[in-house]
Amino acid sequence: MKVLITGSSGYYGSILFNFLSSKGIYCEGIDVIDSTVISSSQKFICDIADKVAFNKALLGKSYDVVIHLASQIDFAVKRQEDLYSNNVISTSNLIDIIPKLGAKKIIYTSSNSIFLGNKNSIIKDEDIPMPIDAYGNSKVDSEAMLMAESASIDINILRCPNIIDAGRVGMLSILFELLKENATLWVINGGKIRHQCLYAQDLNAAIYKLLFYKGSSIHNIGSGNVPTFKETFEKLTVVAKSTSKVRSLPGFLVVPILKMLYQLGISPLGPYQFRMLTENFEFELSKISQDLDWHPTINNTEMLERAYNYYEQNRMRIMHKNSANSSPVSMKILSFLKYIKF
Numbered sequence: 001m002k003v004l005i006t007g008s009s010g011y012y013g014s015i016l017f018n019f020l021s022s023k024g025i026y027c028e029g030i031d032v033i034d035s036t037v038i039s040s041s042q043k044f045i046c047d048i049a050d051k052v053a054f055n056k057a058l059l060g061k062s063y064d065v066v067i068h069l070a071s072q073i074d075f076a077v078k079r080q081e082d083l084y085s086n087n088v089i090s091t092s093n094l095i096d097i098i099p100k101l102g103a104k105k106i107i108y109t110s111s112n113s114i115f116l117g118n119k120n121s122i123i124k125d126e127d128i129p130m131p132i133d134a135y136g137n138s139k140v141d142s143e144a145m146l147m148a149e150s151a152s153i154d155i156n157i158l159r160c161p162n163i164i165d166a167g168r169v170g171m172l173s174i175l176f177e178l179l180k181e182n183a184t185l186w187v188i189n190g191g192k193i194r195h196q197c198l199y200a201q202d203l204n205a206a207i208y209k210l211l212f213y214k215g216s217s218i219h220n221i222g223s224g225n226v227p228t229f230k231e232t233f234e235k236l237t238v239v240a241k242s243t244s245k246v247r248s249l250p251g252f253l254v255v256p257i258l259k260m261l262y263q264l265g266i267s268p269l270g271p272y273q274f275r276m277l278t279e280n281f282e283f284e285l286s287k288i289s290q291d292l293d294w295h296p297t298i299n300n301t302e303m304l305e306r307a308y309n310y311y312e313q314n315r316m317r318i319m320h321k322n323s324a325n326s327s328p329v330s331m332k333i334l335s336f337l338k339y340i341k342f
Contacts, residue, residue, distance in 0.1 A: 001025050001026070001064045001065065001211065002025075002026050002027075002028075002062070002063050002064050002065075003020060003025055003026070003027045003028070003063060003064065003065045003066070003067060003211070004027075004028050004029070004030065004058075004061075004063040004065075004066045004067070004101070004103070005017055005020075005027055005028070005029045005030070005066075005067045005069060006029075006030050006031070006048055006066070006067070006068050006069055006070035006090070006094065007031055007068075007069035007070030007071060008027075008028075008029020008030060008031050008035060008038060008043065008069070009029065009031035009032075009033045009034060009035035009038070009043075010031065010033075010069065010070075011163075011167060011168055011169075011170075012069060012109075012163050012200055012203070013029065013031065013069050013070075014035065014037050014038075014167075015165065015167070015200050015201075015204065016067065016069070016203075016204060016207065017029055017035075017037065017038055018037065019201075019204040019208075020204075020207075020208070023208065025211070027042065028042045028043065028044070028061075028063075029042065029043045029044070030043070030044040030045075030046055030048060030054075030057065030058070030070075031043070031044075031045065031046075031070065032045070032046065032047045032048075032070075033045070044057040044058065048070055048090045048093055048094065049085075049086045049089045049090045049093065051089075051093045051096070054093050054097060055097060055100075058097060058100070058101065061101060062101055062102045062103075063101050063102065063103045064102075064103060064104060064105070065103055065104070065105045065106070065107065065211055066094065066098065066101065066103045066105070066106050066107070067106075067107045067108075067109075067207065068091065068094055068106055068107065068108045068109070068146075069109050070090055071087050071090075071109075071138075071139075072086045072087055072135075073135060080133065080134035080135075081134065083134050083135060083138065084134040084135075084137055084138045086138075087135075087138035087139070087142060088138050088141050088142055088145070091108075091141075091142040091145055091146065092145060094106070095145060095146065095149055098149075098153060103153065104153060104154060105153065105154040105155075105156065105210075105211075106146060106149075106153060106154070106155050106156070107156045107157075107158070107207055107210050107211075108142065108143070108146055108155065108156070108157045108158070109158055109160050109203075110139045110142070110143055110157050110158065110159045110160065111135070111136065111139045111159060111160055111161075112159055112160065112161045112196075112220075112222070112281065112283065113131065113133065113135050113136035113139060113272055114129035114130070114131045114136045114139050114140050114143075114159065115127065115129060115130055115131075115136075115281075116130065116131060116132045116133065116136055116271060116272065116275050117130030117131065117132045118130045119279065121194075121279070121280035121281070121282065122280075122282050122283075122284050123220065123281070123282065123283050123284065124220075124283075124284045125218065125219065125220050125284070125287045125288075129143075132271055133270070133271045133272070135272070143157055143218070147216070147218075150216040154213075154214070154215060154216050155216045155217075156210045156213060156216065156217050156218075156219075157217070157218040157219070158203070158206060158207070158210075158219055158221050159218070159219070159220045159221065159283070160198050160203060160221055160222075161195075161196050161197050161198045161221075161222045161223075161281075161283070162197045162198065163197075163198050163199075163200050163203055164197050164198065164199065164200065164300075164303040164304060164306075164307055165199060165200035165201060165303060165306055165307065166306045166307060166309070166310035167307070167310050168200070168307045169307075169311060169318055169327055169328055170327070170328075170329060171268065171269075171273065171329055172304070172307055172308075172311075173311070173327075173328030173329055173331075174268070174329065174331055174334060174337075175233075175236075175304075176307075176308055176311045176312075177328075177331065177338060178244060178337060178338060179236060179237065179240040179242045179244055179308065180240070180242070180312070181338040181339075181341075182242050182243040182244050182341055183244055183337055183338045183339065183340055183341050184244060184245055184246075184247050184337070184340045184341060184342060185233045185237070185244050185245070185246045185247070186246075186247055186248070186249055186254075186337070187229045187230055187233065187246060187247070187248050187249075187277075188248065188249055188250070188251045188254055188255070188277050188278055189248065189250065189251045189278070190230065190248050191228055191229040191230030191231075191233065191246060191248055192228050192229075192230065193228060193229050193276075193277065193278065193279065193280055194226040194227065194228055194229075194280050194281075194282060195226070195229070195276045195277075195280070195281045195282075195300075196222040196223055196226045196281060196282040196283060196300070197222065197223055197300045197303055198221060198222050198223055198296075199223060199296065199297060199298050199302075199303050201297070202221075202223070202294075202296050202297055202298075203221065205294060206219075206221055206288065206292060206294050209292045209293070209294060210292070213291075213292065217291065219287060219288040219291065219292070220283035220284065220285065220287070220288065221283065221285070221288055221294075222282065222283040222285060222296065223296045223298070223299050223300055223303070224285065224295070224296040224299065225299045226282055226299060226300060227299060227300055227301050229277075230246055230248075231301070232300055232301045232304060233246045234246055235301050235305075236301070236304055236305065236308060239305045239308060239309070240308055240312070243341075244341075245342065247342075251277075251278050255274060255277075255278060258273075258274065259274065261333060266332050266333040267332055267333055267334055268329045268330060268331065268332060268334070269334070
């Protein structure tokens with residue numbers, strides 16, 4: 001089997017490339033940034049939103065399966081309109097090139113962002129997407145474009161929460177920096193919120209099963225036994241040997257301020273984070289468990305422990321990474337939180 005991975009140089013793309021290679025599957029990757037883990041004979045540096053360059057890069061190539069990970073995320077762009085356009089055009093260009101590649105299957109990683117407008121604590125596979133931001137809309141429209149091709153090619157969509165493992169940084173760098181500085185860790189409304197994440201190795205297992213799955217499918221995926229933010233933060237202080245204390249603030253006071261700071265461009269926290277911090281969010285997993293005989297192996301706290309330990313051990317090197325999820329975000333005005341310790 002020969003597989004092409006788009007977005008292969010990113011945080012999760014690198015993990016998946018190595019995993020599939022370890023399973024004896026020959027992979028090639030394409031990404032707008034270079035990769036330090038993929039050999040030169042197995043990678044293409046190209047923006048797949050550039051249709052001419054994309055076609056030129058893969059001229060004469062053939063694959064059995066394309067795994068479409070490539071996507072811009074909200075905190076990595078200046079204009080949300082550009083994010084939407086890039087993600088949708090990239091998917092459109094991939095669909096157009098598939099007949100030339102001869103692939104019989106596309107596996108697409110969508111996002112739980114498509115349900116940000118759904119106020120239910122538990123999201124089911126049959127629930128209708130309700131995106132509220134450019135990223136979520138780009139995922140919904142990409143899903144629709146791909147499923148429109150399902151009569152001629154297998155389309156397998158996985159709707160993923162935050163993918164976490166050693167090496168995941170991004171927004172987590174805010175939490176990790178507060179832990180390192182022994183600063184107060186803030187939760188909202190008592191920290192009772194449960195927000196499901198996804199272990200990268202569990203996603204690997206699901207994608208591997210989908211390589212041999214017959215037919216098209218859409219599945220929600222995520223972790224099990226989801227702890228509250230307060231529970232997770234308290235355990236992380238022990239792992240980090242931090243004296244940070246977990247304190248609570250009322251949501252009615254904090255959220256409007258955070259939204260205003262985001263709109264002014266001086267805080268990295270956006271709509272996804274507002275939903276995460278204030279409302280329970282879990283996928284119901286019975287469908288993927290039944291269809292793929294797939295089950296999550298670790299919970300949010302265990303994932304974050306792996307991510308934090310990696311961050312602490314590799315902090316200086318991480319500062320020079322290019323991938324949005326492998327490098328720290330700018331805390332902007334939230335940097336003042338590092339000095340609050342009580």
